Amino acid sequence: MVAFHASALDGVARNPALPTPLLLRLVAFDGGGDGPPRHALQRVGLPEPAVAVILAHPNPGARIDFARSARAEPAQRARLADDPSPTVRAALAYGPEWSAPRTTVAPLPDDVCARLLDDPDPSVRTALLDSPHLAPSFVASLATHRDPAARRSAARAWEKLPPDERSALLADPDPEVRRAAALRECRGDARVTAELLRDPKSAAEALRRGLLHRADAERCVAERTHLAALAENPSLPTHLVEQLAVDPDEAVRLAVSLRPELGETRRMTIDFTVGAFDRGDVEWVRDGLADPEVLRRAATSAHPLLRRTAAQSPHLPPDLVRLLARTEDPLVEDLLSVHHPDTPEEVLMRVYARLGGTFSAWMAETHPRFPREGLAARYADHPDGNYRRLAVRDPAATPALVERLSHDPAVWTRQAAVGDPRLPLHRLREALHVPELASSAGANPALPEDEMAAVLNRAGVPA
Known part of the structure; x- marks a missing residue:
């Protein structure tokens, strides 16, 4: 009975109709x-x-x-x-x-x-x-703080800092602060990049983002220094990009294939491999998730990682949403369903069927485009319990159907039905005493106040 009480109490705690005294x-x-x-x-x-x-x-x-x-x-x-x-x-x-996403x-x-x-x-x-969760204004204010750790964090707001504060951080007495500042400054200063390359703690990041002298870039390629990071560098000379595009290291070739300046034809001539579950947070696309031009280049590319990154944007226009919905890439569909409010219904249903479990339940309850009407007629007798629980979402589902589904063989379906306010009261009271249903019953907004109070009393919550 202790487990039952705890479960029912948890449900009552999230019940949207819980009165203030309780x-x-x-x-x-x-x-x-x-x-x-x-x-x-x-x-x-x-x-x-x-x-x-x-x-x-x-x-x-x-x-x-x-x-x-x-x-x-x-x-x-x-x-x-x-x-x-x-x-x-x-x-x-x-x-x-x-x-939660969105x-x-x-x-x-x-x-x-x-x-x-x-x-x-x-x-x-x-x-x-x-x-x-810090506001950018606060991060920027840390540049003159007495604590070196705070000044180091201020580098995250580098573009918001005035020139004098940037200079002060670059000359800070603390080496970690100087390193953090230099890693931001090096994006536009090849001299700073060259200094960072001599520091093993910063070399890889400097090669990934810093403005490079041609000689430094050629030396690093010849010495095979952090090649996968170097292959992402925006200032890498064209002849070195072409050399790394045929590098024997697959990670290096993949990094080259993601460079923003490549045309689509050249990009797809590179021999790269992308795994079925590689999410693909491509930085220049991720940074441009609100930029129409960046989104169009990424969404229309044949490169899976560009499409997958673009699918994380809630700003995709309707034509690109439709295009990505037709890519036959399950991960693109998953990401669209999480991030885009206008994901097509057929995509949402495919994701629902494929993933099931807690994620599908969350998506069905929170996505603004997830269907409701007609689900009872379509799914109440479906052989898969993951679909039968969708019938409860239908505004046309009758109390009798909801009660029938509260006895369904699939526990997910029973729980969905028991949490529905159309469930007849006698069944709702009964479900409070079924361990796997008690939480859902406790959260049902139709649960009478005296029943909520009884749950609290049985769990030993003082009056």
Whole structure:
């Protein structure tokens, strides 16, 4: 029964119809030392009374879960900046560890980040500088900070820094700061690139991105120094590009084949191999995911890695979406379905059938183009339970059909049906006592308030 209670309680914690009094009971719960259910702490639009309870919760795990919430307002999470636990403050400083595709995490206010950067605990300062959620304005402000680690991070905003701050970072007393700055500056300065090539810690990156003297480039090719990185370098002389295009190393030839200046005919004469699951984050395409010209070049290429990178853009125009949808590349279809709001229905259905499981359920629930109408008639009696659960999505599905599917042999289908508000109440109450269905039943917005309260009571949540 303990497992059942925990499962049902988890469902109630994410129930969109959970009344505020029950929510307050949940977020104050200690859970025998485990803290409140995470879904209660990371709900969208938590009311102020619930936020106040979380901020004062005696279990630091509760405060950590809230600090990492991608759904909480930054101003709400920022109130943990003075938390007594450095682990909580570090969780706040780093921010959410994961957010769903097609969503963005709003950064903490700059003044709060500045306070965290001055935190007495080094783990908090490190977490902040490692965070992927910092505002560019804050990153740029670090160029004059007293902490070398902060100044090193400022190099990430190199293009936003004024010339005097760039010069100061290039001459910084800390060697790591100077290296980070030089790796940015070298893209337009061959002298800086030449200096970096003498440093084993920076040579590969400098060869990949730095402006190269012709002699340095020829020497590195002759010595076979980081050739795969060198093959990506935008300033590599044409004769060396042609030489590396027939290099015996397959990784080198693949890198050459991805160069942006190559015409399509020349690109496809290079002998390269791409794996079925190679995602292909090609930098010049990734940097241009909002650039119509870059997207058109990549999406219309015969190179799989260019197409796969282009498929990650939510800005593809309709004709390129249709073109990529016809490539017969499963990975292109997968990436389109994750990133593009106008992915064709037939692609979404192929991805749904191919991947199944949690990903398919997430896509069906969140993708704006995933079909709903007509699914009951098409799939209620399908031999594959992965399809039968789609019938529950149909607005025309009757309570009787939903109840029938709640007894389906496939657990995914049973869970989908039990979470549907059209499920007859007697079956919903019954499902609360079935271990594999209890969580879905608890999350059903049609669950009466007294039943939600009963779940809390049975789990020992104080009134």
